Amino acid sequence: MSDRTNIAVPDSAHERSNELPVSVAHAILQYGNAFFEWFGKLGIFSWRTLCAGVTPPYEWRELIRQLDEIGSKSLPLVMLAGAAIGVVIAMEARYSLGRFGAKSLFPATLVYSVIQVMGPIMTGLIVSGRAGSGIGAELASMKVSEQIDAIEASAVNPHRLLAATRILACILVLPLLTLVADASGLIAGWFAQRLVEPLSFHQFIESGFRGATFNAFLPPTFKTMAYGLIIGTIACFEGMRTRGGAEGVGRAATNSVVLASLFVILADVVLVKFILVVFP
Amino acid sequence: MATAYETAAKQSIPAENDSVPVVAVENLKKAFVRHQVLNGINLHVNRGETVAVLGRSGTGKSVLLRLIIGLETPDAGSIRIHGQNIAGLAIDAMGEIRKKIGFLFQHAALYDSLTIAENVAFPLVHHRPKISASERGERVRKLLEEVGMEGDLTKMPSDISGGMQKRVGLARALALEPEILLLDEPTAGLDPISSGEIDDLILRLQRERQMASIVVTHDLHSARAIANRLSLLDQGSVVIEGSFEDLQHSSIDFVKEFLKQSQEEL
Numbered sequence: 001m002s003d004r005t006n007i008a009v010p011d012s013a014h015e016r017s018n019e020l021p022v023s024v025a026h027a028i029l030q031y032g033n034a035f036f037e038w039f040g041k042l043g044i045f046s047w048r049t050l051c052a053g054v055t056p057p058y059e060w061r062e063l064i065r066q067l068d069e070i071g072s073k074s075l076p077l078v079m080l081a082g083a084a085i086g087v088v089i090a091m092e093a094r095y096s097l098g099r100f101g102a103k104s105l106f107p108a109t110l111v112y113s114v115i116q117v118m119g120p121i122m123t124g125l126i127v128s129g130r131a132g133s134g135i136g137a138e139l140a141s142m143k144v145s146e147q148i149d150a151i152e153a154s155a156v157n158p159h160r161l162l163a164a165t166r167i168l169a170c171i172l173v174l175p176l177l178t179l180v181a182d183a184s185g186l187i188a189g190w191f192a193q194r195l196v197e198p199l200s201f202h203q204f205i206e207s208g209f210r211g212a213t214f215n216a217f218l219p220p221t222f223k224t225m226a227y228g229l230i231i232g233t234i235a236c237f238e239g240m241r242t243r244g245g246a247e248g249v250g251r252a253a254t255n256s257v258v259l260a261s262l263f264v265i266l267a268d269v270v271l272v273k274f275i276l277v278v279f280p
Numbered sequence: 281m282a283t284a285y286e287t288a289a290k291q292s293i294p295a296e297n298d299s300v301p302v303v304a305v306e307n308l309k310k311a312f313v314r315h316q317v318l319n320g321i322n323l324h325v326n327r328g329e330t331v332a333v334l335g336r337s338g339t340g341k342s343v344l345l346r347l348i349i350g351l352e353t354p355d356a357g358s359i360r361i362h363g364q365n366i367a368g369l370a371i372d373a374m375g376e377i378r379k380k381i382g383f384l385f386q387h388a389a390l391y392d393s394l395t396i397a398e399n400v401a402f403p404l405v406h407h408r409p410k411i412s413a414s415e416r417g418e419r420v421r422k423l424l425e426e427v428g429m430e431g432d433l434t435k436m437p438s439d440i441s442g443g444m445q446k447r448v449g450l451a452r453a454l455a456l457e458p459e460i461l462l463l464d465e466p467t468a469g470l471d472p473i474s475s476g477e478i479d480d481l482i483l484r485l486q487r488e489r490q491m492a493s494i495v496v497t498h499d500l501h502s503a504r505a506i507a508n509r510l511s512l513l514d515q516g517s518v519v520i521e522g523s524f525e526d527l528q529h530s531s532i533d534f535v536k537e538f539l540k541q542s543q544e545e546l
Contacts, residue, residue, distance in 0.1 A: 055372075057406075142391075150389035153349050154403045154452075155378035157371055 045163075045237045052157045053164030062161055066169035070131045071176065078177045079184045081126050085118045086110070086185030090192040106193065107208035114185040116220045121268050123178045124227035127170070128260040132235040135166050136256025139239025140249040148240060163240065167232030174228035178221050219275040226267055231260045300363055302327050302460055302492035303348060308357035309516075310343055317343050319516030320357070327459070328490040330482075332497055332507035334538070339513045341496040342386065345462045348494070349383050350374045361460070379407055382453030382491075386465040388445035390437035396448050397433040400424060403455040423451040427481060443474040450481065454489075461485075461493040467502045479505045500542035512538060 093109045139162060142148050151158045190204045235256040242248040301324040308321040317340035325331050333341050346352045348359055350366060358365050366377050390399050400420045404411065411419075424430045427447040437445055446466060453461065466482065467475035479502050486493060486506070497503050503510055504524045511521040514534050520527060527535055 057409075145392070146385050146387065146389040147391055149346075149351050150383070150385055150391070152351060152371070153378060153381070153383040153385075154406070155375040156402075156406050157375075159371075 041241070042233070042237050045159075045240070046233055049159045049163045049167065049233070049236070052160035053168065055160075057160075059161050059165050062165040063168060066165050067173060069134075070127070070166070070169045071173035074127055074130055074173070074177055075180060077130060078123055078126055078181045081122055082114075082119065082181030082184030083188035085122055085181075086114060086187070086189030087192045089113050089118065089185070090189035094193060094196065104207075107190075107199075107204045108210070110189045110193075111186060111208035111212075112216070114189065115182050115217050119182040119185055120178050120220050120224050120227070121265070123174065123181045124224055124231070124264040124268070125261055127174060127177060127227070128231050128264055129257050131170065132231045132256045132260040133253045135232070135235035136239045137249055137253035139163075139236060140242035140252035143240055143242045144245055144248055158240070163232075163236040166236055167229065170228035170232035171225050172228070174224035174231075175221050178224045182221070215279045219279050223268075223271045223275065226271060227264045230263045230267060234260045234263065301325055301360075302362060303494065304358075304360040304363075305344070305348070306358045306360075308344070308347060308359065309355045310340070310347060310352065311355055316516055318347075318354075321513070321516070321518060323494075323511060323518070323521075325460075325492045325494055327492050328486075329509070330486055330493040330495060330507045331509045331511055332495045332503035333511050333513060334497060334500065334503055335513035336538075337498065340516055341498075341513060342464050345383070345464050345494065345496055349378065349381055349462060379456050380458055381460045381462060382456070382458035384446065384449050384453045384461075384463045384466055386468055387442075388437075388449035390445055390448060390452075392437050394437075395433065396424070396429065396435050396437070396440070397421075399437065399448060400451045400455055402452065407456060419455070420451075423454055424448070426454070426485070427451045428477075443470050443478070446470070446478060447481070450478075450485075454485070457489075459491055461491045463493065463495045463497075465497055466495065467497065467499050475499070475502060478502075482506050500539070 089110055090106075093106055093113070094103070097103050097106055097109060139148070142162075148158050148162070151161060186208075190199065190201055193199055193204075238252045238255045238259070242252045244251070303323070303325040305321055305323040308318050308323075309316070310318040321340075321344060323331065323333075323344075333344060335341050343352060347354050348361075350369065354367050357367070359367050361377050361380065364377070366374065369377070390396075391402065394402065397417075397420050400423050401416055404416050404419060408416070421430060421433070424433065427450050429444060429447050429451065432440060432444070432448075437448070440448070450463075450466075463482065467478050470478065482493075482495070483506050485491075495503065495507060508523075509521060510524060510527060512519045512527065512535060519532060520530050520535050527539060530536065
């Protein structure tokens with residue numbers, strides 16, 4: 001056999017090829033550990049917050065402050081987004097329904113699309129971005145500057161004062177903001193249609209809600225309470241466990257938005273199926 | 281069924297007795313990951329006494345204070361406040377203990393969404409809910425007057441200097457008239473004049489209120505000015521404890537080196 005066929009392979013290359021499966025396995029193990037550890041710590045945090053939140057003394061003043069911070073201050077953005085969604089759906093529905101000669105179904109299409117689908121999920125994602133990042137960054141900043149430690153050293157339970165109030169505020173505010181988004185979407189969608197062809201608002205409402213029952217609209221609106229629970233819990237959890245100064249604050253804010261948005265979307269899939277089964 | 285909070289409140293705490301230390305730390309150990317920060321600390325502080333805990337940066341001085349206030353849990357040993365072991369108490373159960381302790385953080389840790397007055401009023405709002413707003417306002421004003429900050433009630437923490445923030449932090453720590461005062465580097469980052477003013481303030485408050493105080497500092501000059509006893513830490517253990525003169529006469533190399541470096545800084 002010629003020497004040219006007996007190519008010498010350096011030992012380091014052999015070692016590297018043997019190490020690769022170990023490195024990949026180690027990485028999988030590490031990520032798996034981190035995955036379950038995150039859920040474990042989230043579970044402990046949620047339990048502590050629940051226990052603190054249901055036992056007196058209750059932090060009513062802070063709750064009201066958070067209702068304003070999360071609710072009132074999200075209103076303009078939610079209204080604007082709702083209006084934009086309504087216009088987009090109106091334009092798309094007019095085109096699609098026109099192709100099939102079903103223009104008369106336009107009001108019902110807009111109403112059901114906004115209230116059952118787009119309004120809730122869009123509101124959830126907007127609040128996740130605005131309030132989720134705000135809560136995450138605020139609590140993270142308090143954590144790195146020892147303010148949360150100072151609260152605890154003052155014999156005040158930070159889970160009760162900071163986390164429970166924010167989570168409850170998110171739960172209460174999401175359905176209300178969703179109603180605002182829905183109203184904004186319907187009005188804007190009707191107006192977009194009105195610009196193209198005559199359709200009075202009265203006709204639009206009557207046609208759109210004809211035959212509708214509360215079951216068609218209440219469950220999709222109230223499912224946003226679950227979104228609020230997710231957003232508030234994740235944002236408070238990420239904020240209150242921050243380490244690492246300014247970088248940690250940024251990371252907490254980003255994680256709050258990304259994870260809250262992800263879980264809101266996943267929850268939407270589950271809740272839609274649940275609603276279809278329980279409220280056929 | 282009583283909550284842990286109620287149970288702790290009803291537990292009989294031994295009556296104050298000058299022979300029982302107010303704060304008693306025994307064989308305290310604490311490690312973070314693999315780094316042994318405290319390795320068997322013993323410390324006793326009586327009523328009206330100020331103990332300064334000295335040492336190089338990273339020797340666990342601040343960790344000691346955090347363990348006493350319950351922000352960290354020890355790995356071994358005991359911490360007794362008026363004879364009651366606090367190690368391992370649940371957060372609500374620690375509440376009654378913490379109301380007896382005032383804590384000044386190294387950077388004051390003022391709540392940046394509240395004004396100066398609201399910061400000082402925070403413990404009163406949560407633990408003295410029955411006093412009227414006007415009485416609370418009066419108490420806050422008096423506390424800020426004690427620390428020389430009576431003219432800045434409506435300012436935000438970001439509007440005042442570091443030294444002023446420490447004064448406000450001290451006023452907040454005194455709001456519930458604590459029996460124990462824990463001060464974490466009260467003069468760190470301050471100019472010599474401001475440091476002297478803080479030292480004088482601590483001395484005056486100590487004379488008036490007779491609290492059991494633990495001051496963590498690396499500033500030997502400040503420690504000498506305000507403390508009855510000095511406790512020098514190295515590698516997680518107490519190397520020497522006594523008066524400044526005891527430290528000066530010590531034959532331990534680390535003590536001599538620490539004093540020498542501190543004198544050179546002066």
